Every structure is written in C-alpha cells, then in structure tokens.
Amino acid sequence: MGVMxxxxxxxxxxxxxxxxxxxxxxxxxxxxxxxxxxLAGAARQGVAIFVNLDAVEGLAPDSAALAFLATDLGFxxxxxxxxxxxxxxxxxxxxxxxxxxxxxxxxxxxxxxxxVSPAPFAIAIAPAVAIPQVMPIIRSIxxxxxxxxxxxxxxxxxxxxxxxxxxxxxxxxxEVWRDFSRTxxx
Amino acid sequence: xxxxxxxxxxRPRAVDGSMSRLLEAFGHVxxxxxxxxxxxxxxxxxxxxxxxxxxxxxxxxxxxxxxAVQARAKLAFVHIDLIAGLGKDRxxxxxxxxxxxxxxxxxxxxxxxxxxRAEKVIAVQRLLxxxxxxxxxxxxxxxxxxxxxxxxxxxxxxxxxxxEIRSRLPLPIIVGGFVTEPAHRDAALERGAxxxxxxxxxxxx
Numbered sequence: 001m002g003v004m005x006x007x008x009x010x011x012x013x014x015x016x017x018x019x020x021x022x023x024x025x026x027x028x029x030x031x032x033x034x035x036x037x038x039l040a041g042a043a044r045q046g047v048a049i050f051v052n053l054d055a056v057e058g059l060a061p062d063s064a065a066l067a068f069l070a071t072d073l074g075f076x077x078x079x080x081x082x083x084x085x086x087x088x089x090x091x092x093x094x095x096x097x098x099x100x101x102x103x104x105x106x107x108x109x110x111x112x113x114x115x116v117s118p119a120p121f122a123i124a125i126a127p128a129v130a131i132p133q134v135m136p137i138i139r140s141i142x143x144x145x146x147x148x149x150x151x152x153x154x155x156x157x158x159x160x161x162x163x164x165x166x167x168x169x170x171x172x173x174x175e176v177w178r179d180f181s182r183t184x185x186x
Numbered sequence: 187x188x189x190x191x192x193x194x195x196x197r198p199r200a201v202d203g204s205m206s207r208l209l210e211a212f213g214h215v216x217x218x219x220x221x222x223x224x225x226x227x228x229x230x231x232x233x234x235x236x237x238x239x240x241x242x243x244x245x246x247x248x249x250x251x252x253x254a255v256q257a258r259a260k261l262a263f264v265h266i267d268l269i270a271g272l273g274k275d276r277x278x279x280x281x282x283x284x285x286x287x288x289x290x291x292x293x294x295x296x297x298x299x300x301x302x303r304a305e306k307v308i309a310v311q312r313l314l315x316x317x318x319x320x321x322x323x324x325x326x327x328x329x330x331x332x333x334x335x336x337x338x339x340x341x342x343x344x345x346x347x348x349x350e351i352r353s354r355l356p357l358p359i360i361v362g363g364f365v366t367e368p369a370h371r372d373a374a375l376e377r378g379a380x381x382x383x384x385x386x387x388x389x390x391x
Contacts, residue, residue: 009319029319055319101316103339104363105385106222106241106268126316130342133364150317151343172319 002162004180005050007149007172011035014042016174024048026079026170028149033058040073048076052149053085054099061085066092079124079149083116095121097147102130105137112141119144122167126150129157132164139165155179205308205334208261208289209358211236212381217371218263218360220385227251233390237261239292239383245272249286261289263310266298276301283307296331309333310360313351315343325354332357337383339363341370348377365389 006017007028014035017025025047027039032051043049051059051069059065061082069075070092077095080086086096098120100111115123125131125138128148138146145167152158152171158180161169171177218237219230230238231254238255240248240263248264255262264282272278279298282288283305290308293299302309311333313324328336336355338344340363351359361374362383371382371389382389 007319055317101314102364103314103316104220105366127318127340127343129346130340130364133342150319151315151346153318153346 002158002166003168004158004177005147005168005170006174006177007170009172011038013172013174014038017177018042018047020174020177022047022177024050024076026050026052026149027056028052028170028172029055031057036073039075043074043076049073050077050079050095050097051075052099053078053080054082063088063091066094070094077121083114086120087116087118090118097122097124098144099124099126099149101126102134108134108137109141112138115142115144121145122147124149124170125166128152128161128166128169131161131166135164135166152176208237208308209380211261215391216375216379216381217390218362218381218383219387219390220362220383221251222385224251226385226387227254229387230390231255231258231260233387235260235390237263237289237381239263239265240269241265241385242268242270245269245278245281248282252286252288256287256289261308263290263292263308264288265292267293267295274298276304279305279307290334292337296327299331299333303334308335310335310337312337312339314339315347321347321350325351328355328357334358335360335380337362338379341365341374341382344374344379345377352378 005026006022007026008014009030066089078089079097079099081099089096100123102108102125122145124147127150129151131148147168148161148166149170155176158169215234217235218239219235220239252262279301291302292310294312299309299311313336335358337360341361344361358380360381360383361379365382365384366386374382
C-alpha cells in the first residue's frame with residue numbers, strides 16, 4: 001500500500017490536510033516562516049512534516065536552517081535536488097529525499113547515477129505522472145524507495161504511480177486528498 | 187565519423203537559421219533525432235529526420251559532427267546547457283553560431299534565447315514540466331523570452347497541459363522526453379505538436 005503525502009503551501013491547506021486525517025504533509029511552496037507556528041504545532045502532535053528545500057521561501061540552504069527544522073521544529077525530513085545539502089541534513093537525523101527530475105532519459109540517468117553516500121532515505125521523482133513509464137530505468141540503477149511529486153491531479157494518477165512501485169505520492173490538490181482514500185491501491 | 191568531403195573541409199558558408207525550412211521539413215517528417223552518444227549519429231544521418239539535436243557533445247570537437255548533419259541537408263541543433271566545455275553565455279552562443287555554424291540552439295534559459303536570436307540561429311527553449319505548481323511561472327518566462335520553438339518535456343505530461351500551453355504560448359511545440367514508442371509520438375502529434383524529439387533510433391524514419 002502506498003502513501004498519499006499532501007503538498008501544502010499555507011495555513012489553510014495545512015488545516016485541510018489535517019482535517020482530512022492525514023498524518024504527514026509536504027511543505028512544497030510558500031514561506032515556511034509565515035506558518036512556522038502551525039507546522040511546529042502539528043509536528044508536536046506527531047504529524048510528519050517534510051520540506052522541499054528547493055522551493056520554500058525563507059530558509060537558506062545551509063546547516064543553520066537544517067538545525068532549525070530538525071531541532072527547533074521537530075520536522076521529519078527534507079527534499080532537495082542538491083546531494084550535499086542532503087548529506088548535511090542526514091547529520092541532523094532528518095530523512096533525506098533526493099529530488100530527481102524525470103524529463104528525459106539523459107537527465108534521469110544522470111540524476112540516478114549522481115546519488116551519493118550516505119544513500120538518501122528515498123528519491124522523489126518529478127513529475128510523478130512519469131513514474132509508470134520510468135520505473136524500469138530507475139530500478140535498473142537503484143533500489144532506493146521512490147516517491148513522486150508533481151502533476152498528480154487525480155486519485156487515479158496517484159494510484160497508477162503507486163501501482164508502478166512508488167512508496168509515496170504527493171499532490172497539491174485537495175480533491176485528490178479527498179478521493180485518494182476511496183481509491184483502492186492494488 | 188562522416189565528415190565533409192569538399193576540397194576545403196569546414197562549415198558551410200551561409201548558415202540557414204530560418205524557421206521556414208524547418209517548419210516545412212517537419213511537415214514531411216515530424217521527428218528530430220536526439221544524439222546522446224556519438225555512435226548514434228550514423229543511424230541518424232542515414233534516416234529521414236530533418237533535424238538532429240546534440241545533447242552532451244564536447245563543444246570543441248563538435249564541428250565535424252554538425253557539418254556531417256548539414257551535409258545531409260539536415261538542420262543541426264546543440265543543447266548549450268548540457269554541452270561540455272562551453273560557457274553558457276553570449277560568447278558560447280556566438281561560438282556555436284559563428285565558428286561551428288549550428289542552425290539552432292536548445293536551452294532552458296530565457297537569457298540565452300535572446301542571445302541566440304541576436305545570432306540569427308533558431309532558438310528552442312525547453313519547458314520543463316516537473317512540477318505543476320511551477321508551470322505558470324515557467325510559461326510566463328517563455329512568453330517573455332519568445333523563442334522560435336518550445337520543446338516540452340517529458341512527453342507524458344504534454345497531453346495534460348497542451349490546452350494550457352497553447353492558450354498561453356502561440357508557438358510551435360516539439361515534444362520530447364521519454365518518447366520511446368510509436369504511441370508516444372502519435373499522442374503528441376495528434377494533439378498538435380509540430381514534431382517529437384527522441385533518442386530512440388526505432389522512431390527515426
């Protein structure tokens with residue numbers, strides 16, 4: 001069974017995801033600092049919070065920011081295209097998710113071959129809609145768990161990515177969050 | 187590797203950076219061959235594709251490859267973002283346009299589109315669809331840069347966004363990225379793509 005990871009961008013979407021019962025969210029866009037209170041409150045109640053370091057505003061890509069996320073806020077993990085930032089994040093016991101763009105075979109293979117030690121907790125393939133098509137390439141290179149982000153606009157698309165082998169799929173659409181639990185994942 | 191066999195080997199004197207020839211050629215054969223490795227080039231040269239896209243070629247050994255393409259009456263495009271050894275700047279574009287004589291350049295960067303147009307080569311700007319949240323700003327950047335052609339990647343996303351793109355960007359569209367089967371090609375062409383770009387030789391007619 002795969003997991004839906006609601007991608008939130010502000011306090012309203014965070015509350016919508018929590019109201020639907022989700023216990024994990026991805027801060028994908030927007031200013032982290034403007035909703036730091038609600039995010040920290042959710043983390044204290046055991047909600048796993050992941051942050052896309054490449055897209056959120058208000059954080060520097062450095063160890064001070066990572067220490068803040070891990071120690072002060074109690075977040076669970078971070079996503080980035082930058083391997084060295086993730087290496088640094090692993091020192092703070094954050095789960096590290098290496099973002100890799102699946103735009104063409106050359107770029108995907110370059111991204112997969114550039115995975116560094118320590119191995120990331122997972123790789124996040126963007127766009128997630130490409131996962132059914134590219135999973136054979138991914139699995140020929142790495143057995144790291146696969147997450148998917150980007151262009152998931154229906155529960156059916158999410159289910160397809162999960163059926164293809166993704167462990168986690170993210171969507172920014174509340175309709176998908178709502179419908180997802182009704183879609184059986186086989 | 188095939189090279190020009192004229193008395194004075196070298197680039198053609200007048201480089202054709204005109205869109206009309208490319209549009210007409212894609213009207214007959216709507217496929218561009220993407221060259222990932224040098225050994226793929228002979229098959230592309232022998233095929234009917236009217237355009238060849240070089241990814242990752244070494245910049246300072248690119249001339250003979252480009253001229254071999256042009257000697258077969260095909261147009262040669264170089265992906266400047268991926269090419270090794272060359273500055274991703276105006277001087278790099280000028281080198282490709284003047285010294286090598288490419289017909290066009292491919293880039294993801296709006297700033298390089300203006301430089302390519304100033305050098306009178308065809309500017310292909312990539313629209314990278316990895317994140318739906320980033321699509322509006324990516325389309326604004328393209329709308330502002332006004333390349334000659336948009337290359338949309340990956341192909342699997344194109345049907346999902348074709349209406350949005352076409353309403354915002356009245357530009358010819360090439361669809362690339364994981365176009366590995368005839369069905370992928372047909373899906374793009376049926377939805378109005380000018381051509382597909384693919385590194386799968388089986389799709390080079």
